[in-house]
Amino acid sequence: MDYPPALCKVSRFLMEFMMTKPRCLLIANFAPLSSIWDMGRGMRTALENADVSVMEYLRSDFPNEGLNRIMVKMIAEFKGPRFVLDINANENYRVQNGSLYDAYRLPRMSFITDSPLRHMAKIQAMPEHSILGLVDGDFPDILADFPCPSRCQIPFPHAGPPPAPAPLSNDQRDIPVLFVGNITSAPSQDDFLTRHGGSDTGLRKALSQAVEAARETDAPLYALCKAALPGKSPQDWLAATNDLESHLISTRRIALLNSLKHHKIVYCGVIDPSLRTALPGTMEDRGAVTFEDAADLMGRARVLINSSPSFRNGAHERVFYGLSRGASVVTEPSRFLTPAQATTLGITPLPFAADRAATAIDQAMARTDDDRHTAQAHYARTHTWTQRMETVLTCLKDQFWTTP
Known part of the structure; x- marks a missing residue:
């Protein structure tokens, strides 16, 4: 034809x-x-x-x-x-x-x-x-x-690079606990309530409940703010969610570091001068480092703490860069991974209550070199x-x- x-x-x-x-x-x-x-x-x-x-x-x-x-x-x-x-x-x-x-x-x-x-x-x-x-x-x-x-x-x-070809063993890792993440100025809870609830008692109560739900559950931040502000516009929900996210990140990181003040922690990140006195003096503060340098430190750490409460059904890139370097990762709870998947990958969820964070650190510290080998193989197949x-x-x- x-x-x-x-x-x-x-x-x-x-x-x-x-x-x-x-x-x-x-x-x-x-x-x-x-x-x-x-x-x-x-x-x-x-x-x-x-x-x-x-x-x-x-x-x-x-x-x-x-x-x-x-x-x-x-x-x-x-x-x-x-x-x-x-x-x-x-x-x-x-x-x-x-x-x-x-x-x-x-x-x-x-x-x-x-x-x-x-x-x-x-x-x-x-x-x-x-x-x-x-x-x-x-x-x-x-x-x-x-x-x-x-x-x-x-x-x-988010994802990460291929696993390091020769990750250090537990005995070779000279950083017990590494914490990477900036601590910046953010709205206080009262600022948040006033900015988005004004003097309306009902709105302030609903927004207070949204803050508590954000601290105690893995509910989506946008859904919480939208439910607390019925009849408002999407732009109002946008502004409230961004402020809530900023508030959570700052207060959560400060609370976690204070709850772990008896652990030997190496900290990397920018700290707002107004918040420095709110942090424990026991941590080793390396200040701001490049992300590449932070990844190298992850390769020396037994445990990497990632606090990023923004992702309720996802994960921050630090999680995967830490896994690629063989660190055990302690991070915020998320629906992105099942408990079994997280365990196989070498991920331990942080408790919602910051004063119980030490328990998660101890669990991560207990992971063996064989656990690391299993975790890196799983990571290489799924999250690069x-x-x-x-x-x-x-x-x-x-x-x-x-x-x-």
């Missing part, structure tokens, strides 16, 4: 398109004190191992917008499968009156590293030709109240950037690359 020339041409084009090595423009941030740069490098390595050709542009305090424009033009005009990978919806390029991505049919994947509430204006400016990667299983519920143009939302939990990028590439093939 003879096929029409036009159909033959389209078929040949599609075949050549799908046989061409995919290309990616990764736009990350040069921010050594945060994890964003290191996560970008981890994603790049995973993509290259999946036979994707990656160009990388780093945002910094020394911008080179000319280079950025050249790279964007190269990826937009490439005729094979391609995409842009950016972080926190930062790269909303436009041409004339529309999105560059939609104009060039250029797929874009944006990795939202924390709550979408922190980046909502940028997320709502995303193009249709895009994917949102969300790190917590509860976050799609937020976007139900904040419509986003992106064609796809995919689960994209390799597994996360497989999800992205599958979505690109199914939703964008089938019809160039």
Whole structure:
């Protein structure tokens, strides 16, 4: 049977398109004190191992917008499968009156590293030709109240690099307990109640109950604030949730460190000067370190404490970078992992009551070198950037690359 020339041409084009090595423009941030740069490098390595050709542009305090424009033009005009990978919806390029991505049919994947509430204006400016990667299983519920143009939302939990090839044994680890995370100024509970409840007794009571539920359960923060503020707007729920999250992070970290003042703890992070007197003087304060240096310290630690109450159905990247370096990880409770999965991975949940945190530390300290070997094997199969990028590439093939 003879096929029409036009159909033959389209078929040949599609075949050549799908046989061409995919290309990616990764736009990350040069921010050594945060994890964003290191996560970008981890994603790049995973993509290259999946036979994707990656160009990388780093945002910094020394911008080179000319280079950025050249790279964007190269990826937009490439005729094979391609995409842009950016972080926190930062790269909303436009041409004339529309999105560059939609104009060039250029797929874009944006990795939202924390709550979408922190980046909502940028997320709502995303193009249709895009994917949102969300790190917590509860976050799609937020976007139900904040419509986003992106064609796809995919689960994209935090992850880490491949396991260290020769992790130290327990006897070789010279840091008993490592705590990484900033302690910054945040609204007090009374500030939170006044800001979002005013003088309304009923609202203040409902918000107080939301704070207690956030401290004592793994309920989603946005759902708690939304329920406490019926009849308010999504913008009101957004503001309340962001303030509640900031309040929890600061107060939780202070409470945990005070409850563990009799343990030998190495602390890394920025401490707001106004809060320093609220912390125990017994911890070894290393101050701010790069995330890469913090990861090296994780490789020397018996136990890594991660306090990040933001993710009720997800996990902070420190969890996975700690696991990759062979540390036993003590972290906030989350519905992301079953208790059996957490145990196999070497993860011990922190009690909601901070004064019981020492029990979790003792459990983690009891883990053996054989436990570490089992944990790293499980981690390598399930929670590296390799597994996360497989999800992205599958979505690109199914939703964008089938019809160039």
